[in-house]
Amino acid sequence: MTDYCSLVESETARLAELATGADPAAPVPPCPGWTLADLITHVGSLHRWVLHIVETRRQEPIWPHQVPNGLAEGQRGDPAWLVAGARELVATLRATDPDTPVWAWGGDRRAGWWARRMLFELVIHRCDAELAVGVAPVVAAPIAIDGIEELLDSLPHASWVTKQLAELGAEGATIHLHAGDGEWTLTQGPAGRITWARGHAKGDVAVQAPVSDLLLMLYGRRSPDGLTVHGDRAFLDRWLTAASL
Missing domain, CATH: 3.30.1050.10 (SCP2 sterol-binding domain)
Incomplete structure (x- = not known):
C-alpha cells in the first residue's frame, strides 16, 4: 500500500525548498494572477483545512476559507509555516484509522481519501512552483500513474x-x-x-x-x-x- 503520508512530507519539503530563497512575487505560469507566495499560502491553508476535517471527524461540507490558517493578517508565502502545517496534518492522518468516516468532496468519504488527495494537490503545486522558478517538472512514474487514476476517479464527483x-x-x-x-x-x-x-x-x-x-x-x-x-x-x-x- 502506498505510504501517502510519507510522500506528503517529501513533496512538502520540496515545495518549501523551492520557495526558500526564491522571489515570493514570482508569477506562477499555470495559475494566472498567482505569485509564488500565493501558491505557498494556498497549499498551507489546504493542509489546515484537511487537518480540521479529519481531526474533528467533520461530516458536513466546509470550505478552506472557513478554517483559520494561523497566518497573521497580510502574511503570505512562509515556507516554515507550510512545513509546520504539513507535519501536523500528517501526524493526524497517521493517528486516524483510514476508514474513519469524514466529509470529502470525492466519492470515498473516509479519512484515507484525504491522504491520497493531498498528495496530488502537493505534486501538482510543487510542479507549479518549479515552473515559477524555471525548473522543468517531472513526476516519478509510479506516482504519476496513481495520480492519473486518482484524478479520473475524482472528476465525476467534481x-x-x-x-x-x-x-x-x-x-x-x-x-x-x-x-x-x-x-x-x-x-x-x-x-x-x-x-x-x-x-x-x-x-x-x-x-x-x-x-x-x-x-x-x-x-x-x-x-x-x-x-x-x-x-x-x-x-x-x-x-x-x-x-x-
Whole structure:
C-alpha cells in the first residue's frame, strides 16, 4: 500500500525548498494572477483545512476559507509555516484509522481519501512552483500513474467539472492515454460524468507520452503540443479546458 503520508512530507519539503530563497512575487505560469507566495499560502491553508476535517471527524461540507490558517493578517508565502502545517496534518492522518468516516468532496468519504488527495494537490503545486522558478517538472512514474487514476476517479464527483463537461455535448466520446507505463481510456458519459478503464483501446483522440507528461497534461500544466496526438485534437483541447480541476 502506498505510504501517502510519507510522500506528503517529501513533496512538502520540496515545495518549501523551492520557495526558500526564491522571489515570493514570482508569477506562477499555470495559475494566472498567482505569485509564488500565493501558491505557498494556498497549499498551507489546504493542509489546515484537511487537518480540521479529519481531526474533528467533520461530516458536513466546509470550505478552506472557513478554517483559520494561523497566518497573521497580510502574511503570505512562509515556507516554515507550510512545513509546520504539513507535519501536523500528517501526524493526524497517521493517528486516524483510514476508514474513519469524514466529509470529502470525492466519492470515498473516509479519512484515507484525504491522504491520497493531498498528495496530488502537493505534486501538482510543487510542479507549479518549479515552473515559477524555471525548473522543468517531472513526476516519478509510479506516482504519476496513481495520480492519473486518482484524478479520473475524482472528476465525476467534481460538480464544477461535470457541468463544464456536459456543456461539450460530447457524450460517448473517448480519449485514449498511452504511456510506456500504462494505458487508459476515458469515456464521456451522461451529465458530464466520465468513466475510465485501463488497457489498450481506440479513442476518438489518443495521446502518447511519458506518464509524467500525461499527468501534467490532464492537470493543465503541460500542453499537448510536442506530444504524439492522433485523432481529434480540437476535441482534446476543449475537453482538457473543461476538465480543469
